[in-house]
Amino acid sequence: MKLIRFGSEGQEKPGLQLENKRIDVSAFAEDFNEKFFENNGLERLKEWLKTNEASCPAVAESLRLGSPIARPSKLVCVGLNYAQHAAEAGMKVPSEPVLFFKSTTAIVGPNDKVIIPKNSEKTDWEVELAIVIGKKASYVSLEEADDHIAGYVLHNDVSERAFQIEKEGQWCKGKGCDTFAPLGPFMATKDEVKDPNNLKLWLDVNGERLQDSSTSDFIFNVQHVVSYISQFMTLLPGDVISTGTPFGVGLGFKPPRYLKSGDVMRLGIDGLGVQEQTAVAYK
Ligand code: ZN
Numbered sequence: 456m457k458l459i460r461f462g463s464e465g466q467e468k469p470g471l472q473l474e475n476k477r478i479d480v481s482a483f484a485e486d487f488n489e490k491f492f493e494n495n496g497l498e499r500l501k502e503w504l505k506t507n508e509a510s511c512p513a514v515a516e517s518l519r520l521g522s523p524i525a526r527p528s529k530l531v532c533v534g535l536n537y538a539q540h541a542a543e544a545g546m547k548v549p550s551e552p553v554l555f556f557k558s559t560t561a562i563v564g565p566n567d568k569v570i571i572p573k574n575s576e577k578t579d580w581e582v583e584l585a586i587v588i589g590k591k592a593s594y595v596s597l598e599e600a601d602d603h604i605a606g607y608v609l610h611n612d613v614s615e616r617a618f619q620i621e622k623e624g625q626w627c628k629g630k631g632c633d634t635f636a637p638l639g640p641f642m643a644t645k646d647e648v649k650d651p652n653n654l655k656l657w658l659d660v661n662g663e664r665l666q667d668s669s670t671s672d673f674i675f676n677v678q679h680v681v682s683y684i685s686q687f688m689t690l691l692p693g694d695v696i697s698t699g700t701p702f703g704v705g706l707g708f709k710p711p712r713y714l715k716s717g718d719v720m721r722l723g724i725d726g727l728g729v730q731e732q733t734a735v736a737y738k
Contacts, residue, residue: 456501457641458487458606460521461514464564467521470514471504472641472728477514482507487642488525492589492605492692497644521564522638523608524587527693530557530636532583532612533680534626536699537672543707552675552683557612557697558631565639565730569613571714572632573737578714581612581700582658582666582722584651586677587642592690600678603690606644607651609727610697611637611658611720616706616713638695640728648726652676656701658722660714666722668701 459477460467468481483503485491504511534553535541541548563569571578589605613636619629648654652673658666670676675683680698684690705712714720714734723729 456497456644457647458523458644459639459641460487460523460525461518462521463519464521477516478508478511479514480511482511486525487523487693489528489691489693493591497589497605519564520566520640522562523640523642524638524693524695526559526562527695528691530559530562530695530697531684532557532630532697533675533699536674537668537701538674539672539702540700540704540707543702543704548674552680554684554687555626555630557627557636561631561633561636563634563637565609565637565728566732567634567637568735569637569714569720569732570632570634571716571734571736572615572618575615575617575737576713577616577706577711578734579614579616579705580658580660580666580714580720580722581614581704582656582724583610583612583697583700584654584656584670584724584727585610585638586651586681586696586698588681588690588692588694588696590692592681592685595682595685597678597682600681601645603681604645604677605692606642607648607727608638608642608695609640609722609724609730610695611722611730611732612697612700613637616711637730637732639730643727654725654727656722656724658703658720661719666701666703668703670698672701673698
């Protein structure tokens with residue numbers, strides 16, 4: 456299944472992306488949140504559809520998409536998970552996953568505007584594969600990791616490099632600004648993704664391809680990342696883990712290239728759809 460949430464910001468309703476249309480599953484009466492995933496919501500929704508799909512209203516293509524999952528308890532990110540990206544960032548390949556948090560208030564829909572924050576000159580893009588947790592994960596082994604995954608979603612880990620790197624302390628200053636985490640268009644359940652560790656991912660800015668890689672270049676794969684993070688914190692159903700970005704971010708160009716108001720980012724991952732955001736100045 457492909458979960459979507461649609462409607463105006465803060466008022467999103469749950470739906471599904473089918474082969475060639477979107478349907479409204481509000482009548483199932485559950486949002487795609489922690490409770491839904493925790494209580495076997497995916498299986499129950501599948502069962503419910505057998506008798507109710509035909510009566511689900513269609514969702515107009517013109518309607519806004521929100522994040523396909525409700526605001527999670529946390530959005531954990533892996534940094535420097537592709538060797539060539541670590542090199543362009545001038546950092547060494549880590550021996551263990553580098554972790555940081557993104558604020559969950561940064562989450563927006565896949566095609567919403569991305570706001571270049573107040574006093575920002577170095578807003579940058581990062582196409583990433585994100586994992587959605589399906590089952591509470593604490594001290595999970597590599598072998599058990601898959602069992603704790605609900606599905607996958609496309610994520611743009613928008614980053615402000617001066618806030619992230621040039622200021623003191625943690626990276627989170629440059630990662631959690633409003634609109635810095637577009638998620639979607641849909642969350643594909645894991646049965647729809649044959650091998651998450653072998654997916655092409657790409658990102659264009661104003662039609663020019665700047666990132667073009669595969670998750671087969673991961674330093675730490677999906678299972679490793681879930682297991683590793685669960686050694687340090689409990690992952691709750693609906694939590695999101697973003698797995699890192701490949702080569703081709705603005706920071707890596709000589710000279711660096713950053714977003715200006717009016718620039719358009721378009722990004723995608725095999726089987727997980729496409730996002731498009733226009734950058735706008737804060738006002
Ligand atoms: Zn990232």
